[in-house]
Amino acid sequence: MSKNTIYINGLGSVSIQEQSRNFDLSTMLEIQQGINLAKQPSYKDLMPPASLRRMSKGVKMGMYAAKIALQESDIKTPDAIITGTGLGCLIDSEKFLELLLENDENHLTPTAFIQSTHNTVGGQIALQMGCKGYNFTYVHQNSSFESALLDAFLQIKGSELENALVGGIDEVGSSTYKNLQIAEKINTEEQLFESGVNAAEGATFFFLNKEATEKSYAEILDISIENTMDKNRIETFLSDNNIAIQEVGSLFLGSCELAVDKEYFSSFESLFPTAEKVLYKRYVGHHHTASAFGLLLAAEHAQKQVCNEKYTLLYNQFEGKDHSLILLKKC
Amino acid sequence: MEDLKKELKVKIIEVLNLEDIELSEIGDQDALFGDGLGLDSIDALELIVLMDKDYGIKLSDPKEGREIFQSIETMAAYIAAHRTK
Known part of the structure; x- marks a missing residue:
C-alpha cells in the first residue's frame, strides 16, 4: 500500500446544535431531552426547490451537509460518495409500512418505498453532484460511519481514490422512537431509564483528500473497528x-x-490521565452515526491546537x- | 365538475408534496407533465394509485394514462365518467 496521507479538507453538518462552521464547546448547549430533533437549515439556499419535494428529512440533511463539506474544497465532483447510517431513511420506511397497513396492502404508493432504502442519501447526493464514481452505504449499527470512513481511508491510502465525500446520517422516526421509549432504550420527558439514552438525529459529512490545503482541518492517521x-x-x-x-x-x-x-470508557480514559476529554454526545445526542x-x-479542535506534537484520539462504542x-493529527 | 376539479388539485398538491404551489396556480387545462406542472414518471405512478384508491378506477394501459393525465380537466372528465366510488 502506498504512503498517501489523508486530510479532512471540508466539513458540513446538520445537527441539533445551531448551524456553525466553527463549533465552540464552551457555548454549545448540552441536551436534556429524550428525543432531540435537528435544527433544519434553509435548504432552498443550496438545493433546487423542485428536487426537495420528495426528499425526507434525512435526505435533505445529508444533501445539505455534503454540499457544505464539498464547498470548502475546490473540487466540484468527488471521486466517491461513501455513507454510513444505522437506520437509514426511517421516516419514509415508517410511512411506507403505515400505508401498507392503512390500505390493507393495496394501493401502495411508490415514493416512500423508493426513498426508504438505506442508500437513498448517497444516491441522491450522487445525482445532484453528477458523481458517477464509487457509491457505497454501510449499515453497521454504531460503527456505520466508521465503516464508511475506513473504506475511504483505505481506498485513498491505496491510491484507488484521490478524494471522497464521507458522511453519517440518521433521522428520528416517530413510531420507531416511540417504541424505543416503551422499551426503555430512549429517555422520556418524565423518566430517565437505566439503559435509556438522549437520542437525536443529524447528518455530518467530510471531504477527504490525499492533498492538504491551507484550510485542512486535520490528518487522519488511522482508523480501527473492533x-x-x-x-x-x-x-x-x-x-x-x-x-x-x-x-x-x-x-x-462517544459515551452515552x-x-x-x-467500564469501557473509564478504563480507556485511565490510559490517558493528562489528556483533555470531550463527551460529545452531551451536545449532539445519541444516534448510530453520532460519532x-x-x-x-x-477535527475542528485539532485545527485550533497550538502544539503540533499532540494527537487527538476518538473512541466510540455502544453497550x-x-x-x-x-x-x-494536526496538519 | 368544478368541485371535482378543485378536489383533484388539493389531492395532487398533497400526494405529490407540491408544497410551493397554490391551488390557484394550477389551471384546469394546464399540462400536468412536461412544461406545465413538471410532473414525472414517479408522479404518474402516484396518480394511478390515487385514481384507484379514491375513485375505484384501475388503469392498466399506459397509453390510456397519457390521455387521462393531460390536465386536471381530462382527469376530472375521466373520473366523472368511470368512478365506482
Whole structure:
C-alpha cells in the first residue's frame, strides 16, 4: 500500500446544535431531552426547490451537509460518495409500512418505498453532484460511519481514490422512537431509564483528500473497528502509528454515560490521565452515526491546537459493541 | 365538475408534496407533465394509485394514462365518467 496521507479538507453538518462552521464547546448547549430533533437549515439556499419535494428529512440533511463539506474544497465532483447510517431513511420506511397497513396492502404508493432504502442519501447526493464514481452505504449499527470512513481511508491510502465525500446520517422516526421509549432504550420527558439514552438525529459529512490545503482541518492517521476493546489493543493501535500514550492530547468519547458503558470508557480514559476529554454526545445526542459529529468536533479542535506534537484520539462504542478508534493529527 | 376539479388539485398538491404551489396556480387545462406542472414518471405512478384508491378506477394501459393525465380537466372528465366510488 502506498504512503498517501489523508486530510479532512471540508466539513458540513446538520445537527441539533445551531448551524456553525466553527463549533465552540464552551457555548454549545448540552441536551436534556429524550428525543432531540435537528435544527433544519434553509435548504432552498443550496438545493433546487423542485428536487426537495420528495426528499425526507434525512435526505435533505445529508444533501445539505455534503454540499457544505464539498464547498470548502475546490473540487466540484468527488471521486466517491461513501455513507454510513444505522437506520437509514426511517421516516419514509415508517410511512411506507403505515400505508401498507392503512390500505390493507393495496394501493401502495411508490415514493416512500423508493426513498426508504438505506442508500437513498448517497444516491441522491450522487445525482445532484453528477458523481458517477464509487457509491457505497454501510449499515453497521454504531460503527456505520466508521465503516464508511475506513473504506475511504483505505481506498485513498491505496491510491484507488484521490478524494471522497464521507458522511453519517440518521433521522428520528416517530413510531420507531416511540417504541424505543416503551422499551426503555430512549429517555422520556418524565423518566430517565437505566439503559435509556438522549437520542437525536443529524447528518455530518467530510471531504477527504490525499492533498492538504491551507484550510485542512486535520490528518487522519488511522482508523480501527473492533468487536472488543482492551488496553493492549489501544496500545498496539498507537504503537503501530509510532505514537506514545502521552502524546495523545485530546480524547473525544462517544459515551452515552450509561452504566453498561462506564467500564469501557473509564478504563480507556485511565490510559490517558493528562489528556483533555470531550463527551460529545452531551451536545449532539445519541444516534448510530453520532460519532461523525464527534469527528467534526475533533477535527475542528485539532485545527485550533497550538502544539503540533499532540494527537487527538476518538473512541466510540455502544453497550460493549461496535468499538472504534480514530486517530487525528494536526496538519 | 368544478368541485371535482378543485378536489383533484388539493389531492395532487398533497400526494405529490407540491408544497410551493397554490391551488390557484394550477389551471384546469394546464399540462400536468412536461412544461406545465413538471410532473414525472414517479408522479404518474402516484396518480394511478390515487385514481384507484379514491375513485375505484384501475388503469392498466399506459397509453390510456397519457390521455387521462393531460390536465386536471381530462382527469376530472375521466373520473366523472368511470368512478365506482
